[in-house]
Amino acid sequence: EAHKETLEFKAEVSQVLDLVIRSLYSNKEIFLRELVSNASDAAEKLRFEALSDDGLYEGDTELRIRVEMDKDAGTLTISDNGIGLGRVEVMETIGSIASSGTRRFIESMSGDQAKDSKLIGQFGVGFYSAYIVADKVTLISRRAGLGAEHGVRWESDGRGSYTLETVEKAMRGTDVILHLKEEEKEFLDSWRLRSIIGKFSDHIALPVEMRKEFYGEEAEAKKDEPPEYEQVNRGTALWMRNKSEITEEEYHDFYKHVSHDFEPPLAYAHNRVEGTNEYTALLYLPKKAPWDLWDRDQKHGVKLYVKRVFIMDEADKLMPHYLRFVKGVVDSDDLPLNVSREILQHNRKIDTIRQANTKRVLGLLETLAADDAEKYGAFWDEFGRVIKEGPAEDFANKERLSSLMRFASTHREDDAQRESLDAYIERMKEGQDKIYYITADSATAARHSPHLEVFRKKGVEVLLLSDRVDEWLVSHLTEYKEKHFQSVTKGDLDLGELADKEEKEAKEKAAAEHGSLLERLKTALGERVEAVRPSTRLVDSPACLVVGEHDMSANLSRVLKAVGQ
Ligand code: ADP
Ligand code: MG
Numbered sequence: 331e332a333h334k335e336t337l338e339f340k341a342e343v344s345q346v347l348d349l350v351i352r353s354l355y356s357n358k359e360i361f362l363r364e365l366v367s368n369a370s371d372a373a374e375k376l377r378f379e380a381l382s383d384d385g386l387y388e389g390d391t392e393l394r395i396r397v398e399m400d401k402d403a404g405t406l407t408i409s410d411n412g413i414g415l416g417r418v419e420v421m422e423t424i425g426s427i428a429s430s431g432t433r434r435f436i437e438s439m440s441g442d443q444a445k446d447s448k449l450i451g452q453f454g455v456g457f458y459s460a461y462i463v464a465d466k467v468t469l470i471s472r473r474a475g476l477g478a479e480h481g482v483r484w485e486s487d488g489r490g491s492y493t494l495e496t497v498e499k500a501m502r503g504t505d506v507i508l509h510l511k512e513e514e515k516e517f518l519d520s521w522r523l524r525s526i527i528g529k530f531s532d533h534i535a536l537p538v539e540m541r542k543e544f545y546g547e548e549a550e551a552k553k554d555e556p557p558e559y560e561q562v563n564r565g566t567a568l569w570m571r572n573k574s575e576i577t578e579e580e581y582h583d584f585y586k587h588v589s590h591d592f593e594p595p596l597a598y599a600h601n602r603v604e605g606t607n608e609y610t611a612l613l614y615l616p617k618k619a620p621w622d623l624w625d626r627d628q629k630h631g632v633k634l635y636v637k638r639v640f641i642m643d644e645a646d647k648l649m650p651h652y653l654r655f656v657k658g659v660v661d662s663d664d665l666p667l668n669v670s671r672e673i674l675q676h677n678r679k680i681d682t683i684r685q686a687n688t689k690r691v692l693g694l695l696e697t698l699a700a701d702d703a704e705k706y707g708a709f710w711d712e713f714g715r716v717i718k719e720g721p722a723e724d725f726a727n728k729e730r731l732s733s734l735m736r737f738a739s740t741h742r743e744d745d746a747q748r749e750s751l752d753a754y755i756e757r758m759k760e761g762q763d764k765i766y767y768i769t770a771d772s773a774t775a776a777r778h779s780p781h782l783e784v785f786r787k788k789g790v791e792v793l794l795l796s797d798r799v800d801e802w803l804v805s806h807l808t809e810y811k812e813k814h815f816q817s818v819t820k821g822d823l824d825l826g827e828l829a830d831k832e833e834k835e836a837k838e839k840a841a842a843e844h845g846s847l848l849e850r851l852k853t854a855l856g857e858r859v860e861a862v863r864p865s866t867r868l869v870d871s872p873a874c875l876v877v878g879e880h881d882m883s884a885n886l887s888r889v890l891k892a893v894g895q
Contacts, residue, residue: 332780333492333495333496334493334495335493335495336491336492336493336494336496337491337492337493337494337619338490338491339486339490339491339492342490343458344488344490345460346458346516347458347488350458350459350461350462351461351462354459354462357592358463358514358636359463359517359526360459360462360530360592361459361460361462361463361464361508361529362397362408362523362526362530363458363526363530363531363586363587364457364459364460364476364590365408365457365459365460365506366397366408366527366530366531366534366538367396367530367531367534367587367590367759368456368457368504368506368537369395369408369409369410369412369504369536370395370410370534371409371412372410372412372413372414372503372504373393373394373395373411373412373413373536374412374639374640375412375413375580375640376393376411376412376413376474376642377393377639377640377704378639379413379474379632380474380639380666381416381639381667382668383475385475386413386474386475386502387474388474388475388502390502390676391599392411393410393412393536393817394410394411394412394536394537394538394539395408395409395410395531395536395537395538395539396408396409396410396539396540396559397523397527397539397540397562398540398541399517399523399785399835400626402511403509403631404509404515404518405507405508405509405510406463406464406507406508406517406518406523407505407506407507407508408505408506408807409432409503409504409505409506409787410503410504411501411502411503412502412503412504413474413502413503414471414473414475414476414502414503414504415469415471415472415473415482416473416482417474417480417482417494418479419473419730419856420469420482420484420885421494424457424469424484424492425580426436426764427705440783441613443498444510445673456867457506458488458776460506460508461488461513463508463514463517464508464509464510464511464514465487465488465508465509465510465511466485466487466488466509467485467486467488467506467507467508467509468483468484468485468505468506468507468509468889469481469483469484469485469504469507470482470484470497470499470504470505470507471481471484471499471503471504471505471741472499472501472502472503473502474502474503475502477503477698478498478499478500479496479498480496480499481497481499482494482495482496482497483495483496483497486537491680493798494780499670501512509698517668520540520543522538524540524562525540526572527540527562527563529583529589530561530583530586531563531585531587532563532564532565532568532583533563533564533566533567533568533580533584533587533590534565534567534587535566535567535568535570535638536565537563537565537622538561538562538563538565539559539560539561539562540560540562541557541558541559542557542558542559542560543614543690544594553621557632567635567638567659567661568581568584568612569584569610569611569612569659569661569682570601570638570661571598573602576600581595581598581600582594582595583718584612585598585614585657588614588631588633588657588658588659588788589614589616589631589657591616591617592655593616593617593618595614595615595617595657596614596615596616596617596618596698596705596709597610597614597615597694597697597772598612598613598614598615598658598834599613599690599691599693599694599695599696600612600613601686601690603686606661607662607664607666607679607682607683608662609660609661609662609663609683610659610661610703611659611660611661611663611683611686612658612659613656613657613658613687613690613691613694614656614657614658615655615656615691615694615695615709616655617708617709617712618712618803619655619712619713619716620655621793623654623713623716629643629644629654630644630645630646630648630649631644631654631655631656631657631658632644632645632647632648632649632656632657632658632659632660632687633658633659633660634660634661634662634674635643635659635660635661635662635668636661636662636663636665636667636669637661637662637667638661639667640682641667642671643667645660645674646648647671647674647675647680647684648660648683648687648688649684649688649691650679650686651692651719651723651725652716652717652718652719652720652723652724653687653688654716655713655714655716656687660683660687661841662679662683664679665677665679665680685726686726687738688727689727692730692731692734695709695734696730696733696734699734699750703748705735707736707746707747707748707863710736710747710748711746711747711871714735714736714747714797715797715798715799717731717734717735718735718799718800719799719801719802719803721803721806722802722803722805722806728806728807729810729811730800732751732807732810733750733751733752733810735750735796736748736749736753737750737751737767737793737794738773738776738793738794738795738796739754739791739793739794740777740785740790740794741757741784741791742756745773745774745777745794749793751810751811752795752811754791754793755811755813757791758791758813759788759790762790763813763814763817764813764814764815764816765793765810765813765814765815765817766785766792766793766817766818767790767792767793767794767795767804767816767817767818768781768782768792768793768794768795768818768819769795769796769800769801769804769817769819770794770795770796771796772796773794773796773889774792776795777794778794779818779819780868780870780871781818781819781867781876782818783864783868783869783870783871784865784867784868785818786869787869792818792861804817806863807861818867819876819877820876820877820878833866836866837864837865837866840864841863846862846865847863848864849862860878
């Protein structure tokens with residue numbers, strides 16, 4: 331029975347829709363990228379499921395996407411013969427907020443339009459982008475493997491509700507029909523469409539077809555024949571092509587396709603590896619951090635293919651966690667087609683690929699840091715806090731990671747994180763054998779700490795660490811190029827060769843002269859302190875608190891308290 335019902339959108343859908351339409355208006359052709367990309371995902375899902383059940387192909391293995399227009403009806407249709415959707419799937423994915431990512435996005439919306447539209451550029455706007463150009467959208471789909479009578483028709487004007495009914499659909503897959511707004515009829519132009527498809531979809535490994543056009547007599551002769559189609563994109567996976575034949579622009583366009591980013595990438599690396607573990611890797615560094623970089627279950631950005639067959643998104647074993655923002659593709663010739671996440675957990679080939687990927691990304695960063703300090707600084711502001719997780723996770727690359735780090739420092743007037751450890755070491759004073767740092771909850775607080783007085787007096791540089799992750803970093807990064815890290819707030823500050831003779835004498839003299847005062851202070855403070863000692867670390871301030879060499883720093887205990895530990 332053609333059981334038709336009208337259902338309300340989840341409240342958030344209308345909210346997202348509104349925002350999508352308003353904020354992407356100047357970039358409206360991306361709707362085609364998003365819909366073609368969904369069609370391509372659907373084809374890849376079918377190919378993957380068919381690995382274990384080739385009945386799903388229903389005898390038709392030529393996967394493709396078609397874009398058709400109907401000038402009289404004012405519609406544009408994007409159809410695929412991919413996996414298709416069942417009725418419940420349509421309700422769950424199109425009628426509500428499917429991904430937890432979108433939900434978080436909604437939660438993080440500020441209400442400030444300018445800010446929110448920036449945010450929206452950082453995640454795939456997906457299906458709803460159809461409403462940038464359409465005032466009504468119809469989706470007709472049937473899941474591969476179900477009978478023709480199990481088609482489903484979804485339709486909505488995007489204003490709060492949608493209808494759903496069961497229909498016949500002979501061909502598996504999905505048709506998305508856009509009823510274009512009056513002012514968007516410009517998209518009913520074959521050349522315009524071809525150029526947009528070329529731009530966004532040249533490098534997906536699937537043909538995008540449009541109707542062949544005939545003119546004059548030929549058109550007359552073919553009037554009553556079924557339409558013929560021709561491929562309008564290149565349709566080969568970009569990563570399989572020869573590096574020397576790929577232009578910068580093509581690399582950038584492919585990046586936009588895999589990342590849904592509007593901006594070109596910061597850098598990329600494309601490598602083919604031969605031998606017993608053959609694979610191709612195309613890895614991109616984005617310019618901007620994704621909005622969910624700090625989510626516990628933030629998605630990794632590398633897709634895994636095996637012999638050109640898409641296997642999975644977010645293949646988190648292909649990159650260490652601290653490089654989770656890297657986007658791209660790894661296509662292996664030597665993994666089995668039926669690999670699962672479980673198999674990937676303990677797979678030597680995957681481990682080798684991950685190690686090589688890590689080296690490639692570190693190499694990209696080293697080049698960037700050496701060639702363009704300003705660009706690297708911008709990268710560091712976006713991703714530095716994630717890179718700082720590195721030394722704890724990736725012992726083997728500790729040294730390389732350390733030299734990539736940038737810190738705020740007393741060497742600078744401002745609080746920007748721009749100073750490298752190598753530059754610090756170069757500036758070390760004669761007799762200095764440690765890298766001094768202070769942790770605090772802001773760079774300003776660090777800069778004004780009384781603990782810095784003696785360092786300032788002696789002109790010794792101190793790194794100002796104020797990111798949350800810094801405490802974690804210094805507990806794993808204890809030395810660099812044989813120089814130990816030393817907190818200026820811990821223990822009985824040992825300035826080593828830096829301390830001059832007068833200071834040593836002054837300290838001894840103070841201990842002798844003020845012994846009774848120190849004792850009285852200790853008695854008054856009782857259990858709250860371990861000891862009261864004379865010190866040379868202060869110049870202007872009378873006293874300061876210090877923790878033991880092996881105790882938790884005052885800042886770390888503040889951080890832990892803040893997170894409820
Ligand atoms: P995303 O692609 O990031 O998941 P979208 O909004 O683009 O988000 O799509 C939401 C969901 O709708 C998809 O995950 C998919 O399940 C479903 N979908 C959309 N278009 C198609 C299609 N052409 N074929 C099959 N499923 C589709
Ligand atoms: Mg999508």
